Amino acid sequence: xxxxxxxxxxxxxxxxxxxxxxxxxxxxxxxxxxxxxxxxxxxxxxxxxxxxxxxxxxxxxxxxxxxxxxxxxxxxxxxxxxxxxxxxxxxxxxxxxxxxxxxxxxxxxxxxxxxxxxxxxxxxxxxxxxxxxxxxxxxxxxxxxxxxxxxxxxxxxxxxxxxxxxxxxxxxxxxxxxxxxxxxxxxxxxxxxxxxxxxxxxxxxxxxxxxxxxxxxxxxxxxxxxxxxxxxxxxxxxxxxxxxxxxxxxxxxxxxxxxxxxxxxxxxxxxxxxxxxxxxxxxxxxxxxxxxxxxxxxxxxxxxxxxxxxxxxxxxxxxxxxxxxxxxxxxxxxxxxxxxxxxxxxxxxxxxxxxxxxxxxxxxxxxxxxxxxxxxxxxxxxxxxxxxxxxxxxxxxxxxxxxxxxxxxxxxxxxxxxxxxxxxxxxxxxxxxxxxxxxxxxxxxxxxxxxxxxxxxxxxxxxxxxxxxxxxxxxxxxxxxxxxxxxxxxxxx
Ligand code: HEM
Numbered sequence: 001x002x003x004x005x006x007x008x009x010x011x012x013x014x015x016x017x018x019x020x021x022x023x024x025x026x027x028x029x030x031x032x033x034x035x036x037x038x039x040x041x042x043x044x045x046x047x048x049x050x051x052x053x054x055x056x057x058x059x060x061x062x063x064x065x066x067x068x069x070x071x072x073x074x075x076x077x078x079x080x081x082x083x084x085x086x087x088x089x090x091x092x093x094x095x096x097x098x099x100x101x102x103x104x105x106x107x108x109x110x111x112x113x114x115x116x117x118x119x120x121x122x123x124x125x126x127x128x129x130x131x132x133x134x135x136x137x138x139x140x141x142x143x144x145x146x147x148x149x150x151x152x153x154x155x156x157x158x159x160x161x162x163x164x165x166x167x168x169x170x171x172x173x174x175x176x177x178x179x180x181x182x183x184x185x186x187x188x189x190x191x192x193x194x195x196x197x198x199x200x201x202x203x204x205x206x207x208x209x210x211x212x213x214x215x216x217x218x219x220x221x222x223x224x225x226x227x228x229x230x231x232x233x234x235x236x237x238x239x240x241x242x243x244x245x246x247x248x249x250x251x252x253x254x255x256x257x258x259x260x261x262x263x264x265x266x267x268x269x270x271x272x273x274x275x276x277x278x279x280x281x282x283x284x285x286x287x288x289x290x291x292x293x294x295x296x297x298x299x300x301x302x303x304x305x306x307x308x309x310x311x312x313x314x315x316x317x318x319x320x321x322x323x324x325x326x327x328x329x330x331x332x333x334x335x336x337x338x339x340x341x342x343x344x345x346x347x348x349x350x351x352x353x354x355x356x357x358x359x360x361x362x363x364x365x366x367x368x369x370x371x372x373x374x375x376x377x378x379x380x381x382x383x384x385x386x387x388x389x390x391x392x393x394x395x396x397x398x399x400x401x402x403x404x405x406x407x408x409x410x411x412x413x414x415x416x417x418x419x420x421x422x423x424x425x426x427x428x429x430x431x432x433x434x435x436x437x438x439x440x441x442x443x444x445x446x447x448x449x450x451x452x453x454x455x456x457x458x459x460x461x462x463x464x465x466x467x468x469x470x471x472x473x474x475x476x477x478x479x480x481x482x483x484x485x486x487x488x489x490x491x492x493x
Contacts, residue, residue, distance in 0.1 A: 195270040
């Protein structure tokens with residue numbers, strides 16, 4: 001079964017740059033050693049001969065397309081490779097055992113690196129961007145909202161939101177799955193985690209996030225973005241306006257909730273109530289700035305990611321009718337057929353095994369978090385190499401999860417790669433869409449439940465047909481978005 005994804009993808013992406021054979025003399029430098037001024041010896045993996053900016057004219061090194069660079073390096077330099085960005089060492093790791101080294105075994109020697117720290121201009125010192133000890137405190141405060149029993153209470157709202165969306169559609173209607181899923185998952189996060197109804201203000205979160213994403217790669221290209229943030233540069237001004245509007249919405253939601261008072265808040269089960277009631281060990285509550293940072297982080301981390309996973313999975317199902325049929329057979333078996341059919345519930349979630357594997361395979365090929373970055377604070381040895389503090393390290397779910405060594409015929413969409421038996425044959429870190437270790441995604445349980453219940457509710461009633469002649473390509477922003485709308489026609493089952 002299975003049709004390779006992106007059959008009609010951007011030809012620029014699929015052929016021209018991948019076909020280019022490396023010019024070894026020009027590009028590649030073997031592993032080497034050097035001793036620095038302090039007498040420390042460093043062993044550097046094989047890599048690019050010159051600093052990265054030297055190659056910017058190459059199709060695999062184009063600005064704003066880091067996945068091409070990672071794919072090029074994995075293919076031509078092996079599982080650990082290196083380049084320099086100005087005077088910084090950058091190491092790209094493409095092997096499950098190295099993922100484990102960074103996320104688990106040597107995790108204590110790493111902090112967030114530059115591109116994550118850059119997110120602070122939007123997210124402040126929230127869970128995603130902070131380092132310890134701020135991070136440990138935030139995680140302790142937010143964790144109860146993501147406990148299994150707590151998430152279970154959200155199931156009904158998730159299904160209800162998906163049902164309302166699917167029941168507004170009509171036979172033959174054309175929709176853009178990406179925009180539709182963004183709007184649905186925003187509504188679900190707002191209702192479940194913030195107990196907020198979705199009004200024009202909450203919709204503005206989506207508009208402002210889209211505005212920020214459109215200019216994000218431009219923004220992070222500034223070597224010293226933090227310093228130019230108040231300058232009247234057009235893109236920067238747009239960013240400032242979008243952020244100010246986001247802040248107004250978030251602060252309004254916080255103020256309205258706080259006004260309910262402690263007694264009412266303690267009856268609520270959502271994350272925002274927990275954050276407002278949280279007290280630190282010394283009895284202090286979160287400041288308004290801290291609340292804003294946590295709320296905006298979870299809003300943004302919580303809706304774009306699941307929306308992208310659902311979008312890409314639905315797209316893959318349009319290309320793989322056999323998997324779609326099999327999934328629908330499971331939905332009929334678990335939820336009944338025709339007039340007897342009922343909506344999925346919390347109890348069905350674990351029974352929808354094939355549906356879950358369809359999503360797992362969707363996230364293998366199109367992981368919403370497409371790469372992760374770290375910086376080491378002390379010398380690190382990995383794979384026989386030794387790198388100095390301040391080195392930047394990258395791992396890419398997108399590239400690793402498409403390795404032919406780990407997944408034979410890697411572009412084939414095959415949900416059965418995710419049975420317990422098949423998973424047991426692979427290294428756990430051959431698949432890491434939610435990261436791992438102490439910074440593993442706090443919303444993983446929430447995301448799985450939402451994605452399975454939404455996909456089941458939508459697919460129970462509708463089949464999607466891809467409208468021919470579209471260009472489909474990825475866009476690696478903070479999450480892996482589709483570069484263009486993905487238009488489908490709805491067919492009632
Ligand atoms: C398919 C959906 C999702 C994917 C693929 C995903 C992926 C990830 C990954 C890879 C990380 C680790 C980043 C790193 O270590 O550098 C992460 C962290 C995080 N995620 Fe998710 N996520 C998803 C859904 C969610 C949801 C639904 C929420 C909240 C409602 C959420 C909130 C967070 C937060 C707060 C962090 C930071 C955790 C920490 O550093 O302690 N995510 N996510």
